[in-house]
Amino acid sequence: MKFSDLRTPAEWYPEARQLKRQIILHVGPTNSGKTYSALKRLEQAKTGVYSGPLRLLAHEVYERLNIAGAACNLLTGEERRESDGVEKWACTVEMTPLNREVDVAVIDEIQMIGDEQRGWAWTQAVLGVRAREIHLCGEATVIPLIQRLAETTGDTVTINKYDRLTPLHVEKKGFHNSFSNIQKGDCVVTFSRKNIFALRKKIESYGNLKAAVIYGNLPPETRAEQAKLFNDPHSGYDVLVASDAIGMGLNLNIRRVVFESISKFNGKEIVPLTMSQIKQIGGRAGRFKTQYQEGYVCTLNNGDMRRLRDALATVNPLPLASAGLYPTLDQMEKFAAELPNETFAGLLDRFEQLARLDGDYFLCNLSSQKDVADLIQHIDLSLQDRYTLVAAPSNADDPFISKAMLKFSKAISDGTELALQDMVTLPSGAVKSPEKLRELESWHKVIVLYIWLR
Structure with missing residues (x-):
């Protein structure tokens, strides 16, 4: 305690x-x-x-x-x-x-x-x-x-x-579930990787517009390149199909944001977007000192328009209640000294159970860290190395990443070196299927993990 x-x-x-x-x-x-x-x-x-x-x-x-x-x-x-x-x-x-x-x-x-x-x-x-x-x-x-x-x-x-530098307008109606009204400068936002490619195909089937894509699993450099294509009026990419990855970190010349849905899967269930998320994403329309000095926002489904209007009209959303915390290495070392036979995932479990928090703080979700801790538990590592490895940018549910994490952990345990080219198999040409693209995204994450641990 x-x-x-x-x-x-x-x-x-x-x-x-x-x-x-x-x-x-x-x-x-x-x-x-x-x-x-x-x-x-x-x-x-x-x-x-x-x-x-x-x-x-x-x-x-x-x-x-x-x-x-x-x-x-x-x-x-x-x-x-x-x-x-x-x-x-x-x-x-x-x-x-x-x-x-x-x-x-x-x-x-x-x-x-x-x-x-x-x-x-x-x-x-x-x-x-x-x-x-x-x-x-x-x-x-x-x-x-x-x-x-x-x-x-x-x-x-x-x-x-600060006040917004450009006006933001909510359209009178949605798209009636049809992209016949899609225009140059539009950004269609969805929250599923599968939907992103399906929507791009549907939009491009009209024959007039070509769409760039941005989503979280794309490497940052690729996201930046897609943003550059969309922003360039002469590139031929006049529409953007994106996830909530556009909410921060990219300068985008968007005329209108179209929400394909105002709900998203949070890893466990489908939940409505918060008012803050709707404002953050919808607010990307209409950028100061670009060709779109006014922004517009609407939904694909007319039934979502009321929720959209209510969210954007809310002047004072609920304030944040608390700030996140993560156990320090020093705390985990003291815990391990008191519980010498406990696994690292077990230590994190105990920590969650016993954590005493001030009302201004909460303990961040440790489920991902516990998954990695379980994955590498059988490998002989110091507690400091385990602490570093479970904090690394990895996902134990991805077979490519979990296999790489095991190899990295074993190398650290044995004190041996691993060459990146022995860890990653990249295709010789452009990938031509969703499965191969997903595999390529996983290889990129393995490369990022390698560099992070280096």
């Missing part, structure tokens, strides 16, 4: 508590310029860090700052580009350097502090970053929670609110 006490996570970061930190919240809807203001401040600072949810975003900020003459390093789970004497970093939020003191920190998409899987990384960054000035960018739903967390850290909070 003592080692699973999570009621005072602010005390886990004593170096940060010694600083007098100022938190500046930049909150507003999509296309409001909130992140722009924070990044300008980072650009001016002598030292600083940008932390974002995606490698794409980290890379974009890295390039932007270097082009502006503000030398910047790049730090993600897959890539590290650092130069001597450079004291700025653009990184994915999990890689936020908590061991360095900087002038300015920018933490993007701060509402993800409440995410069931990854929220802990935002909590860690907010509580632990050693910056005198911290800019948090995201939705207004985080304001009360951040104010409460700041009371425990002794930090001051300033709130800057």
